[in-house]
Amino acid sequence: MELYIDTANLDEIKQAADLGVLDGVTTNPSLIAKEKYDYTKRLEEICAIVKGPVSAEVIATDYAGMMKEGRERAKIAPQIVVKLPSTVDGLKACKAFSDEGVRTNLTLVFQPLQAMMVAKAGAYLVSPFIGRLDDVAEDGMVLIQQIRTIYDNYGYKTKLLAASVRHLKHMTDCALAGADVATVPFSVIKQMMNHPLTDSGLKKFVEDYKKAFGG
Numbered sequence: 001m002e003l004y005i006d007t008a009n010l011d012e013i014k015q016a017a018d019l020g021v022l023d024g025v026t027t028n029p030s031l032i033a034k035e036k037y038d039y040t041k042r043l044e045e046i047c048a049i050v051k052g053p054v055s056a057e058v059i060a061t062d063y064a065g066m067m068k069e070g071r072e073r074a075k076i077a078p079q080i081v082v083k084l085p086s087t088v089d090g091l092k093a094c095k096a097f098s099d100e101g102v103r104t105n106l107t108l109v110f111q112p113l114q115a116m117m118v119a120k121a122g123a124y125l126v127s128p129f130i131g132r133l134d135d136v137a138e139d140g141m142v143l144i145q146q147i148r149t150i151y152d153n154y155g156y157k158t159k160l161l162a163a164s165v166r167h168l169k170h171m172t173d174c175a176l177a178g179a180d181v182a183t184v185p186f187s188v189i190k191q192m193m194n195h196p197l198t199d200s201g202l203k204k205f206v207e208d209y210k211k212a213f214g215g
Contacts (some may be wrong), residue, residue, distance in 0.1 A: 001175050004053075004183035006163070008035045008042055012186040013049055019189070024052035025083070025103070026127075026163070026183040028083070029059055040076060047077035055105040055125070057083035066093040074102050081105045081124055086114045098122030105161065110148040119156035125181065130174075131164035135191050141173045148178045168192065 002023040005016045009029040016022045025046055032039050041094060043056050056076070057070040066089060070082040074097075082097055083105040084090040094104045103124035109115050115126045128147060130140030130165055161181040162174040168191055174182045 001179060002052075002159075002181040003180055003189070004055075004161070004167075005189060006031070006183040006185055008032050008037075008046070010042075010045055010049070010188075013046060016186060016189055017049055022050060022052070023181070024054060024079075024183075025050050026055040026083070026161075028057045028107070040072075043073070043076050043080065047079055051079060053081045053103070053105075053109075053125070054079050055081045055083040056109065058085075061087070061089065063087065063089040063092050065094060066090065070097060070102065071105075083127075086118060086126075091117055092182050094118055094123050095121040102189075107163070109147075110143070112143065112150055115147040115158075115160075116150050116156075119151060119154075119158040123158045125159050125161045126184070127161045127163040129164035130162055130170055131166040133164075134166070141177065144174060144177045144179055 001157060003021055004024040004026050005013060005022060006026045013025060023068060032042060035042060045197045046054050056073040058066045059194045060066045060069050066084055073082050074080050075165055084093050084203045086106045086109045090106060094106055096191055097104050098121060105125035105127055106118035106123045107127040109128040115128060118126055133140035133143060144162055151160060159180040161183060162179040163183050165182055165184040165188060
């Protein structure tokens with residue numbers, strides 16, 4: 001499973017990249033707004049750090065606006081993936097960009113037929129939101145499983161990107177369900193190598209060695 005970081009914070013991206021296992025970055029208007037920084041400049045800075053796919057979301061909600069913004073975003077760097085909403089206009093823009101050879105990430109997916117439609121339109125990535133479904137008393141992991149089955153049934157090449165990942169159980173369940181990618185906040189990335197038994201075991205190893213050999 002590929003691992004993306006979901007942030008627009010350069011320090012977090014650098015720290016995640018230093019781990020050697022970061023495959024890409026996703027951003028959105030809310031994450032950029034938190035940084036209070038020019039969107040284009042920040043995308044340029046991110047692309048200088050991460051050579052894998054960097055999803056850059058459009059702000060426009062109409063087809064013409066999405067096409068204009070998307071083409072501008074795509075010029076920033078070769079690894080830019082134009083991020084579009086999973087709406088009727090977003091679907092049309094997805095097909096148009098696919099025909100132009102521009103990769104797209106269709107976001108805010110909350111039901112399996114949205115994922116099927118954007119795959120038919122040639123999306124490079126599809127982003128179902130797990131945590132937000134959990135927030136409204138639905139099971140976000142069921143959606144991941146449904147999309148995986150549909151894509152496998154028909155051989156769609158669109159990568160299934162699990163988004164709105166909140167915690168380690170989400171990550172484990174996504175890996176078991178066969179998600180191609182998970183995009184997560186830095187807080188979750190930092191937790192992935194943690195376990196109290198690892199810490200206590202390492203402490204015991206060191207203590208035993210020092211008792212035997214000093215130091």
